[in-house]
Amino acid sequence: MRYSVVLIIISFCLFHSCTNNVMFEDAVCVQNITIIDPIDGESSNQTLIIKDGRILKIAPSKELLLDPKNNIIDGTGKFLIPGLWDAHVHFDYLEEIAPRMLDLFFCYGITSVRDIGGRIEKVKYYKDLALEDPKNMPRVKIAGPLLDGMPNVYDGSRPQNPPLSVGLATVQDVDDMIESLVTEDVDLLKAYEMLTPDQFAKVTEKAKEKGLKVTGHVPLSMDVISASNAGMNSMEHLRNLELSCASNSVELLSQRQTLLFDGKGDTGAVLRSRIHTAQRQNAIENYDESVADKVLNVLAKNDTWQIPTLALNTARVEKPFVKSTFQESFKYLPVETEKSWKENVASFSELPLSEFNINYNRWLQDMVKNIHEHEIPIMAGTDCPIFFLTPGLSLHTELEVLVRAGLSTLEALKTATYNPAKYFNIEGELGSISEGKIADLLILNTNPLDNISNTQSVNTVIKDGKLHSREDLDRRLEALDKM
Ligand SMILES: [Zn+2]
Known part of the structure; x- marks a missing residue:
């Protein structure tokens, strides 16, 4: 009898010394939070220990009783997701906004971005700036300039076509340009619409040799299937996908090859817009489900990813920037930009919509589904x-x-967390919530699985293990407002 009482006492003490007084030196403990992992989904009442920039431990809160001397953050009623990625940004598009972009991304919970087009010295500047202070800045991946053929579209000839691209005349030029970009430590390559099929083949060949991915717009001289088969890893904006999903896709291809040949003397921007005007509506009107099915099966087989940039593509019809919450964000831009954006949004909103605008809008969303x-x-x-x-x-x-x-809220979250990490082969480090991963995380006040708009309820940004409270983030935004 006495023996068993002693045993009970001993085991009680052991239990408590193991579980009641756990102390994690130099760590942050987020207690009682609901974890929303893009792979494993939702699990409530969890405790997460962050140390040395990484997730040290995750356990149910009732099994991991913390010594009160720990640095404990109460996560009751809150939700933890991985830090978000914006996989298509341009630091070099508007010079006056560029110096604010790192802060803006960060304060809205975007802890990683993929810049896919800009002069190498400009985009590298922001990548390096962010690398100098990784706990306070988003991670920046860069492609360098758009690799375009001749005439190149983004040649700086007008404000809406800043010089984001290099116009490459020959296959050898492609080779030389990629060699020089590799010395600048680009993270991927971006192919553009005026490349010839031979130049495009060189881009994908060199990319494989250098271990880089190729994203971009399907060149107008090609169709989607041949671009995918040539080794294009991802496609932006669903650009020119409609041309390959039409019942008359073969005619459209030969028509635009003629237009490309005849338009050599024009600027790239004028020529490209002439081709889109001649073909896009025609292609949408001749959209053929069985042709599209064939194209999408090839993309699936080749693992050719899609970045649909739907907010941009559907903006003509959906007008997201008319919303007051969106307009409020303009105050973080330079005063002149804020003023001109507000005026332009107002006049833009009054433009009448054509039947084609509506149809194309529908097509884009159906295509994403x-x-x-x-x-x-x-x-x-x-x-x-x-x-x-x-x-x-x-x-x-x-x-x-x-x-x-048509994506579920969890699937949508995955497109901005796990998927971009996997794209860069760093999903073992980033993009989901498990022990050992880099602690790039967001604490949200409301559940994004109930309503995806709740990703905006950012309570805390955690970058490389450092916590930034709402107050800190608001102070940083206020500083932009006053600049
Ligand atoms: Zn872009």
């Missing part, structure tokens, strides 16, 4: 700051449109 059903991976990207899309906030808008197009 179709792509998703074909199990082709999608990444959330916005093209900010193009088209009144405030860096940071625009990613949350993208998630909303993805859900409207």
Whole structure:
């Protein structure tokens, strides 16, 4: 009898010394939070220990009783998701906004971005700036300039076509340019619309040799299937996908090859817009489900990812920037930009919509659903700051449109967390919530699985293990407002 009482006492003490007084030196303990992992889904009442920039431990709160001397954050009623990615941004598009973009991304919970087009010295500047202070800045991946053929579209000839691209005349030029970009430590390559098929083949060949991915717009001289078969890893904006999903896709291809040949003397921007005007509406009117099915099966087989930039593509009709919450974000832009964006949004909103605008809008959203059903991976990207899309906030808008197009809230979250990490082969480090991963996380006040707009309820940004409270983030935004 006495023996068993002693045993009970001993085991009680052991139990308590193991569980009641756990102390994690130099760590942050987020207690009683609901974890929303893009792979494993929702689990409530969890405790997460962050140490040395990483997730040290995750356990049910009732099994991990903390010594009160720990640095404890109460997560009761709150939700933890991985830090978000915007997989399509341009630091080099608007010079006056660029110096604010890192802060804007960060304060809206965007802890990583993929810049896919800009002069190498400009985009590298922001990548390096962010690397100098990784606990306070988002992670920046860069492609360098758009690799375009001749005439190149983004040649700096007019304000809406800043010099984001290099115009490459020959296959050898492609080779040389990629060699020089590799010495600048680019993270991927971006192919553009005026490349010839031979030049495009060189881009994908060199990319494989250098271990880089190729994203971009399907060149106008090619169709989607041949671009995918040539090794294009991802496609932006569903650009030129409509041309390959039409019943008359073969005629459209030969027509635009003629237009490309005849338009050599024009600027790239004029020529490209002539081709889109001649073909896009025609293609949408001749959209053929069985042709599209064939195309999407090839994309699925080749693992050719899609970044639909739906917020941008549907903005003509959906007008996200008319919303007061969106307009409020304009105050974080330079005063002149705020003024001109407000005026332009107002006059833009009054433009009448054509039947084609409406049909194309529908087509884009249906196509995203179709792509998703074909199990082709999608990444959330916005093209900010193009088209009144405030860096940071625009990613949350993208998630909303993805859900409207037919993704579940969890699937939408995956497009901005796990998928971009997997794209860069760093999913072992980032993009989901498990022990050992880099602690890039967001604490939200409301559940994004109930309503995807709740990703905007950012309570705390955690970057490389450092916590930034709402007050800290608001102070940083206020400083932009006063600049
Ligand atoms: Zn872009």
